Amino acid sequence: MNYIIYDLEFNQKPSVLKNIDRDNISKLPFEIIQIGALKLNNNLDTISTFNALIKPTLYKTIHPFVEDLTKITTEQVNLCDTFPEVYKNFLNFIGSEEITFCIWGSSDIKELIKNIKFHNLPASSISKKYIDVQNYVSKHFNAPNGTRIGLRNAVELFNISTKTEFHDAFNDAFYTTEVFKKIYNHNIVSKTYEPFPSRRLHQPKEKIDTNALIFQFEKMYNRKMTKDEISIIKTAYMMGKTKQFIKNESE
Structure with a gap:
């Protein structure tokens, strides 16, 4: 089995809505503009990497806040492939072997599935097994109930060298990988993401x-x-x- 440790960067709706269907906004509040990932084997050795910017099709102009945070510009993404093409490449990167996703928090798998479905792509092609690395790190450092340790803080607590900037999907995936290696043990188990959990009978x-x-x-x-x-x-x-x-x- 392999581990796919990935991170995402998102664009969001502009302050002034122009020519954007409000129904689409509710379906896709965050549009993926970068996927960064590392593939690890059972020994936690990196065997492959993936990094791609994505041309947005809903929020076509990068929000000023997002640009300031990620340094991703509209000019950059306009030269890139749209999500369906990048998703196909991402699936090829993942490969046919059994995999478990490792992510910092659970939101990235939720938003990945939302983006897949928004573009009418087959969500069944992707694994729903994931490990919330942030959750295990927060427990490792005995964070108070209801609080979680941020990625930057975790990197500092483990004295991991920071040679690249945060808020870049590939860099954050790399740092998540390094943190995961620090806490990995056989008590860490994956969960299965359920987009639509069964509701209790009223x-x-x-x-x-x-x-x-x-x-x-x-x-x-x-x-x-x-x-x-x-x-x-x-x-x-x-x-x-x-x-x-x-x-x-x-x-």
């Missing part, structure tokens, strides 16, 4: 019949409940419903 909202509840207490005690007692019963019910006083059998 359960009708339950409502307590307070009148019946109070009536039951009145039957038990053979008398009417006072206003204070009714209030206590209702409060006790709600406190029990929150399960805050549940005890384990061992306690």
Whole structure:
């Protein structure tokens, strides 16, 4: 099995919308303009690389924020192939062997699938198995719950040499590779990305019949409940419903 460690750079909708279908914006909020990747074998040796800029077809002008961040210009991408052609080349790079994607965070696989489907290309051709390297690195450094370590910080924490700039898809894929090598062990397992997770069946909202509840207490005690007692019963019910006083059998 091989590992494909990849990173993406995106363009986004312009501040002023001109000749762009709003429905397309909702389908594709982020349009891929660069794919960078490294292919590793089981020994984590790099056996191949991939790097391609992509000519956008939805947001045709590179957003000023994106250009400032990535240094990718409209003039550059206008000379490149569009996504369908680059995707075909990317599939050829991946090859026919079993692979697992390694990515920094889970968003890149979500956006890759969105771009594939937007261009009516076969998403079934690409593996859905992935390892969220950022998640494992954050656990490695005991990051607080709800927080994640950024790629630049991870590179610094592992004392990895930085000879190239961040926010370039190929460079970021390279740094993700170096970080992955630092944390790799057999406890790291892949997940399967599901674009449309099955929804739980809608359960009708339950409502307590307070009148019946109070009536039951009145039957038990053979008398009417006072206003204070009714209030206590209702409060006790709600406190029990929150399960805050549940005890384990061992306690």
